[in-house]
Amino acid sequence: MYLKKLDELSKLQNNCSSSISRQRTRLTEISQLVKKSSKGSSEEDARILDEIKEKIKIRPNAFFQMEAFLPKKNSLYLSLVLGNVNVTLFNKQSKFAYKDEYEKFKLCLTVLLLLFSFICYFFVSYRFSDVILNFLLVWYYCTLTIRESILITNGSRIKGWWVFHHYISAVLSSVMLTWPEGNLYHMFRNQFLAYSLYQSFVQCLQCYYQSGCLYRLRALGERHNMDLTVEGFQSWMWKGLTFLLPFLFFGHFWQLFNGLSLFRMAQLPECKEWQVSVCGLCFLILFAGNFFTTVAVVRQKLKTRNQKPKSL
16 A cells, blocks of 8 residues: 555655646747837736736746756766765655754864864864865765765755855865875964854854744744755845854955965965865855855845835
């Protein structure tokens, strides 16, 4: 009986996926017809077309919510890491449980990294302890990228850069792990540890306050249940979390400072390590992505807020 029902469920899922694909194609065709019909239409026709446009805008969101509960092909990254394993969770309880476990994992590891960075900076100055810290960072960011890819498959809406910057951070931590001990390493060591300490502190602040803000917005029906905390600033944080912006911008400019410091070190005659230039490049990419993404969100929110009184 169970296997029979499972087979029926599989067929139903395939039918739903095919139906959504057909509806999406049909929606594109309707959108093109509406655009053509808008030219030279009467006032009554224009009103009807506006209603159709509003319905067309809502439809993709409905498709997205339905597809979150249907099997789908893994992303290239998940396919490389996990193969063709189906990572779609088929009920809300499983999705929420996995999301909550992700949030707990991120908070626990951030606190652990904060403590370890503190110990390495103030009390321990051995290469072995630095290796453990960098290995923890590599494992943390690699695990985050896998978990976030699974959450995206299950309906979480994580903005592109806030996922991609974890890949860059994983590369940066991996290169730091392979940097051999020497004069240049020790020149940058304390600067990197201080940055790691500050970064972990800011991430703890973000996890704590973003979780509370998301809980409130979900209760009000203003956010999706699968939305996650991020290591940056998004539009939904405008209400109640703008106090985090100075901390974030200070961290962004610290990334710029790290990148420029490493490129200056790379120009020294005694610099033979390739890790110096690669780490410098990673820091500059992180600064550019974090800074311009945050500025774009703030600019968009200010623009929207200024337009509201005019519309009223």
